[in-house]
Amino acid sequence: MDLVVVGTIGIDDVETPFGKARDVLGGSSIYAAYAASFFAEVGISSIVGQDFPEDFMHLLKRRGIKTTGIQVDGKTFRWKGRYEYTMNEAQTIDTQLNCLASFKADLPEDYRKVKYVFIGNTDPEIQLGVLAQLKKPSFVAMDTMNFWITSKKDKVLEAARKCNLLIINDGEARQLFQTASLFEASQRARKAGIRELIIKKGEHGALLFSNGRFFYAPGYPLESIKDPTGCGDSFAGGLMGYIAKTKDKTEENLRRAVIYGSVIASFNAEDFSLERMKRLSMQEIESRFNEFKEIVKF
Amino acid sequence: MDLVVVGTIGIDDVETPFGKARDVLGGSSIYAAYAASFFAEVGISSIVGQDFPEDFMHLLKRRGIKTTGIQVDGKTFRWKGRYEYTMNEAQTIDTQLNCLASFKADLPEDYRKVKYVFIGNTDPEIQLGVLAQLKKPSFVAMDTMNFWITSKKDKVLEAARKCNLLIINDGEARQLFQTASLFEASQRARKAGIRELIIKKGEHGALLFSNGRFFYAPGYPLESIKDPTGCGDSFAGGLMGYIAKTKDKTEENLRRAVIYGSVIASFNAEDFSLERMKRLSMQEIESRFNEFKEIVKF
Numbered sequence A, B: 001m002d003l004v005v006v007g008t009i010g011i012d013d014v015e016t017p018f019g020k021a022r023d024v025l026g027g028s029s030i031y032a033a034y035a036a037s038f039f040a041e042v043g044i045s046s047i048v049g050q051d052f053p054e055d056f057m058h059l060l061k062r063r064g065i066k067t068t069g070i071q072v073d074g075k076t077f078r079w080k081g082r083y084e085y086t087m088n089e090a091q092t093i094d095t096q097l098n099c100l101a102s103f104k105a106d107l108p109e110d111y112r113k114v115k116y117v118f119i120g121n122t123d124p125e126i127q128l129g130v131l132a133q134l135k136k137p138s139f140v141a142m143d144t145m146n147f148w149i150t151s152k153k154d155k156v157l158e159a160a161r162k163c164n165l166l167i168i169n170d171g172e173a174r175q176l177f178q179t180a181s182l183f184e185a186s187q188r189a190r191k192a193g194i195r196e197l198i199i200k201k202g203e204h205g206a207l208l209f210s211n212g213r214f215f216y217a218p219g220y221p222l223e224s225i226k227d228p229t230g231c232g233d234s235f236a237g238g239l240m241g242y243i244a245k246t247k248d249k250t251e252e253n254l255r256r257a258v259i260y261g262s263v264i265a266s267f268n269a270e271d272f273s274l275e276r277m278k279r280l281s282m283q284e285i286e287s288r289f290n291e292f293k294e295i296v297k298f
Helices: A028-035 A054-060 A098-102 A124-133 A148-150 A153-162 A170-177 A182-191 A231-246 A251-268 A282-296 B027-038 B056-063 B096-103 B124-133 B146-151 B155-163 B168-175 B181-193 B231-246 B251-268 B282-296
Strands: A003-006 A010-016 A019-026 A040-050 A067-074 A077-083 A090-096 A115-117 A138-141 A165-169 A196-200 A204-212 A213-217 B005-006 B012-015 B019-026 B042-048 B066-072 B077-083 B088-097 B116-121 B139-143 B163-167 B198-199 B206-210 B213-217
Touching: A003 A028, A003 A231, A019 A028, A028 A040, A028 A054, A028 A138, A028 A231, A028 A251, A040 A098, A054 A067, A067 A170, A077 A098, A090 B139, A115 A124, A115 A231, A124 A153, A138 A153, A138 A231, A138 B251, A148 A153, A148 A170, A153 A170, A165 A170, A165 A231, A170 A182, A170 A196, A182 A196, A182 A204, A196 A231, A204 A251, A213 B282, A231 A251, A251 A282, A282 B213, B005 B027, B005 B155, B005 B231, B019 B027, B027 B042, B027 B231, B027 B251, B042 B096, B056 B066, B077 B096, B116 B124, B116 B231, B124 B155, B139 B155, B146 B155, B146 B168, B155 B168, B163 B231, B168 B181, B168 B198, B181 B198, B181 B206, B198 B231, B206 B251, B231 B251, B251 B282
Parallel strands: A003 A040, A003 A115, A010 A077, A040 A067, A115 A138, A138 A165, A165 A196, B005 B042, B005 B116, B012 B077, B042 B066, B116 B139, B139 B163, B163 B198
Antiparallel strands: A010 A019, A077 A090, A196 A204, A204 A213, B012 B019, B077 B088, B198 B206, B206 B213
């Protein structure tokens, strides 16, 4: 196993101006692990309920994704969301935490030895717990969200300092570092002891701050966007999968990893749930990677 | 004279979270012409009132900007605006059109022979009038805004078809081509007979659609933004100045022109009115041009 992904598994209902999907597989660890599986062998640490469909579990296993770190208890987490025409941000219509409320992320023994780890958005105390279990971490990334920045900011920063990379969106960066300027946010992150920072800007691409330098990954001009659910997680998963595969933490390789993450996320938006990733080939990934090169060339 | 810039001249009051400026020189033709003057010899076609300060006129003349196309009549156009913390869009507090209401853009004889022309945002019938006066246009770009798209959409499209390049922001593109997708907007622009299209995305950079291909110019991660007034116009002016200087309309050169426009616009935001451009050197421009290369390199 090259990479461990810690995060949620859910059953989602999603509505966008271009259609709807009911009772589909979702959750941060699912999108991240599936995206990473294009590059590396992945194991998920998460929790589902006894009601979790066998089909979903088979889908992961067929894909070669390790599921021994998925606990089973109670009822599966459910999320219902809707996107408006601009597709920028989901409106949550309903959340049922269910089993997720008791998730502690106790990693199986073989997970603890894995060098590459992505800790999806969750309580920073759980994230710190995961970090404490890792025996030889080489490159660990984490995500967070406004809820934790508001309620447990110190813990968020403590966890981020122990990671190699913090991946957040622009709104979260502004909130966490209390500035409207993403440049200023990057400087404050550095002062706070955060090593590498990625700021996701949705359709506008992503910024990597590494070694005091900036890298701007463009937003891919998508012909059709059906459902942006999971784009942030498939971005992070694709990125971490590529790093786990190449075992290369140089700034140069991080830049390539950001592009691979962007490529996978751009495909993910083309259909609901995992549908587009399920029929995605490495050839398509490489071809869009090259398109990203063309798009910024001058 | 290499380039003619048609647009407004105004006296502005601007307030941002980082300061305020009173009775400063502004207007689309001012920002565009000043930006273009780094690369080419520029003439302005515009109108001011009898109250227009001598100092402002001297500033343009000292810079080598031709002012024979500036009519004088009545009172100068005034604009008062404010930016909130996000700096995305100005809130207009007050507009006094004054002499601008009678502006017709009658070009002096020597202006009519100029090959490179930027027609700033104004009534599309005036824009069509400018196009009709040009004797040997080689590359003409125009801007527009939501007001004209709502009230005179057919005329906007007619003028845009007669230009080589339409430069608008993302909201205007969505409105003009009635789609949320900028990809789709670019396809519809092509079908509508528009040759080249640039979509400005503010801090998120700019997209060029040329020959059916996309180019993504990144937003420059600015350390300090004081006042974004005139950024769109200095972007267009820098871009057109560079094209007029190089006399090269290939896609490759358009891409470079978009970056030069982005460079000048990024500097423009660093201070109020023309202050930053007034103390800007070609060395700084070239240095930031190279930074743009580094920022997207992978």
